[in-house]
Amino acid sequence: MENFNRLNDLYFKKLLGDKKRKNLTLSFLNGILNKDDKNCFTDISFLDKDNEPLTLDGKLSKLDIRADLNDGTQVDIEVQVCPFKLMAERSLYYWSKMYSEQLEKGAEYKKLKKAIAINLLAFDYLEDEQDWHNIYNLLNEKSHKKLTDHIEIHFLELPKFTLKDMRKIRASEAWIAYFSGKYSKKELEEIAMTTPAIKEAVEFEDTFLQDKIERRAYEQREKAIRDYYSYMSAFKEEGLQQGLQQGLQQGLQQGLQQGIRKVAINLLKANMSIDFISQNTGLNEQEILHLQQLITK
Template sequence: MERRNYNPMNDYLFKFVFGREERKRITLSFLNAVLGREGVDELQDITFIDRDIEPQFAEDKLSRLDLYGVASDGSRINIEVQLVNLQHMDKRTLYYWARMYQSIRRGDSYQKLDRAITINLLNFAMLPQQKPHTVYGLYDIQSGHRLTDDLEIHFIEIPKFQVKSIKELKRLERWMAYFSNKLSEEEMEELAMSETAIREAIQAEHVFMQDEIERWQYEQREKAVRDYISGLDASWQEGMERGMEQATVKNLQNLMRQMDLSPQQAMEALRIPPTERKKYQLLLDR
């Protein structure tokens, strides 16, 4: 399967590439690019923790704590991949961030609280900003003073990323190009040559796709997302139809009341097709 025919943001594939001990180098490269860490400030290690947070709400069924770990500087880091917009993500992000931040035990000092960083990798546009990478912290509204760096939330909106010359891409942009899956085979090869960790990530993808069990999980996840989107479309269409019906019934009632028309006369005035008049008669009789 050619790379452009599969989804690098599928959470099973993502966790296989970025959540394995033997591929920490890939994860650290991505994290340092997102956090802007360079030189002596770069994260040198991360300890993965298998701690999927159970869904608290119905809409969280397609939302998981995809990758969670403690970095070499003590920061707790959560990378969450979102393929579809489940709405209210701002509040849900804060909710799960708060649970991650609660890292001390009873009797411990608040000083022992570790920095908590959330990275939301989105396959849709959500924020008003045009740039694909946005960082939120806790600041004074008037002066801009940052109260603490314990709170750091990143949104990476892949659809906002515009592909340009590979040679011009900065560190994080190279990773966004990798996730965007918009590159030609030649561009993808050039991207792999420009970043060792990305080349290793692509190699890990090939290993994943050749494993029948892993690929089955990938396909089941893709199917779940497609079914969810289809369900949303059907609900939206149904809602539109119900909304139009309610508006038509209201117009019929207004004509009947204001112009003293019979239901049939009102339907005639609104040019409702004869095949639909029985339905509207039943709605008027309710």
């Protein structure tokens, strides 16, 4: 299927949010977090969120997968399709919830584990950053030393990604290449030679699209996203037109008022009576007297 959107919430969650394919999720996480064979994550438990509603302002544009890793590390993978200016604030908010929810009432702080937020974005967000992958920690302003390794927030911006050398591809690059939609099936097959998980992802994608029910659900979600963009575009265009009309009307009104005041000033200078000026300009006596005071100053 051409132009298949791999960031579609239904597809993404079935691919990386299902315990049946947790090996793919582990491959994605170990790649993004730059883990090697010695310190890689070996198991993952998903937090069940299947009962969350799909709403226009929430799940349409935002999808997250919460999970616990084998060493207790907490991770939240968020996919954001629609541009959102407050990604940093929202990511920090969800990170704080994920971190604080580890402790039950009365539990000791030493039981807290590292919490990682990964934001997979379909748009450019960090204007001053050129790299597609940026990591944020809690650092000392002067020494740049970490206060703690418990906080880690990643931003993965798909539009900034370009594969430089397919022969030396890293696991993280392989996954971003897959989700970016910039590469053909043939190119993905070449990528899969170095990252076997991508081959399994492509095979699952084919199975997903051959399932009529799954494909129908996918297409409905894509239509909802298109409609959302269409509505937003129409609202912006309508708002712009209204703003232009209001601005034009205000400008004409201001210009007319200035013209009337100028005529009144000229009539005052010609020693015309206040009654005459009022009848020919529509200004009241107080307004004309105010103009007269401005002239005499």
